[in-house]
Amino acid sequence: MRFSSREEVERIRKQYPIGIMVELVQMDDPQAPPIGTKGIVHAVDDVGNLIMKWENGSRLNVIIGEDIVTIIPAVTTICYGRKDTWKTRTEAEEFFLKAMMLSEGSERERYTKIYTELKMGMIICIDEEES
Numbered sequence: 001m002r003f004s005s006r007e008e009v010e011r012i013r014k015q016y017p018i019g020i021m022v023e024l025v026q027m028d029d030p031q032a033p034p035i036g037t038k039g040i041v042h043a044v045d046d047v048g049n050l051i052m053k054w055e056n057g058s059r060l061n062v063i064i065g066e067d068i069v070t071i072i073p074a075v076t077t078i079c080y081g082r083k084d085t086w087k088t089r090t091e092a093e094e095f096f097l098k099a100m101m102l103s104e105g106s107e108r109e110r111y112t113k114i115y116t117e118l119k120m121g122m123i124i125c126i127d128e129e130e131s
Helices: 008-017 089-101 106-119
Strands: 022-024 038-044 050-054 067-073 073-080 082-086 123-125
Touching: 022 050, 022 106, 038 106, 073 106, 082 089, 089 106, 106 123
Parallel strands: 073 123
Antiparallel strands: 022 038, 022 067, 038 050, 073 082
């Protein structure tokens, strides 16, 4: 087992903030999710491992330096013509869930559409149909 310095762990935490989505490229473990599985980083532990929640339900951690994941690009939302880029999908989901709950009618429908697209894993989420 490899132990990381505090500085290295902090670098990993900045590179993989909580809520960022990654895709598995390589993991040498018989319990590993299939290559290409997407997951969300829930934390970085004190030795620099990524604490994961994979889309297939697995909770197997990523060991930086042994396993390989790629970061899925930030998510963009377009709502009422305003374009926002979110650092993490979780941050966008929390915003639109709250907006959904505090609105009604057509406004709620717009927020619900974006929230649903975020949950489906889309990278660009738009509140209305494109013409």
